[in-house]
Amino acid sequence: MKTMTSAAAVACLCAVLGACAGTPKETAPAPVALPPAPPPGEPAWITTMDSRALRVSFGQPAFVRKDGAAEIWRYDGQTCKAFFFLYANGSGATVVRHVETLPRGHEMAADENCLAQMRAHPANGPVS
Numbered sequence: 001m002k003t004m005t006s007a008a009a010v011a012c013l014c015a016v017l018g019a020c021a022g023t024p025k026e027t028a029p030a031p032v033a034l035p036p037a038p039p040p041g042e043p044a045w046i047t048t049m050d051s052r053a054l055r056v057s058f059g060q061p062a063f064v065r066k067d068g069a070a071e072i073w074r075y076d077g078q079t080c081k082a083f084f085f086l087y088a089n090g091s092g093a094t095v096v097r098h099v100e101t102l103p104r105g106h107e108m109a110a111d112e113n114c115l116a117q118m119r120a121h122p123a124n125g126p127v128s
Contacts, residue, residue: 038100038104038108038109039104039105039106039107039108039109040108040109041107041108041109042098042099042100042108042109042110043099043108043110043112043115046084046096046099046110046115047095047096047097047098047099048095048096049095049096050093050094050095050096051071051086051093051094051095054073054084054086054096057119057122058075058082058118058119058122058123059075059122059123059124060123060124061073061074061075061084061123062074062075062076062123069087069088070085070086070087071085071086071087071094072084072085072086073086075118075123076123077114077117077118077121078117078121079114079117080101080102080103080111080114080117080118081101081102082099082100082101082110082114082115082118083099083100083101083102084096084098084099085097085098085099085100099115101114101115
C-alpha cells in the first residue's frame with residue numbers, strides 16, 4: 001500500500017511539473033524610447049529672477065508643484081507653456097535655475113518668443 005501511495009505521489013508530482021514546463025514564460029515589455037533631451041541653456045535674464053520677480057513678470061502660475069528641494073511653476077500661454085524650476089539659494093530666496101517651454105526653443109530648452117509673449121500678457125491672479 002505504501003508503494004502505491006508513493007507511486008501515486010510521484011505520478012502527481014510529475015504531472016504538475018510537466019504542466020509547469022509547458023507554460024510559456026512572461027516576456028518583459030519592450031522598452032519605451034524617451035524623447036530627446038532639450039538643448040542645454042536658458043535665457044540669462046530668467047535665471048536671476050526670484051519668485052517675487054517671476055510673479056510680477058508673469059503673473060500667477062497655472063500650477064505649482066513642490067518636488068524635493070525644487071518648486072516647479074507652470075504658466076499656460078495662448079500658444080505655449082513654460083515650466084520654471086526654482087530652488088532656494090544661500091540667502092533663503094527661491095530663484096529660477098532652469099526654464100523650459102513647450103514647444104521648445106531651437107537653441108535652448110526655452111523659446112524666447114514664448115517667454116516674451118507670456119511676459120507681455122501676465123496671467124491673472126494675485127501677486128504675492
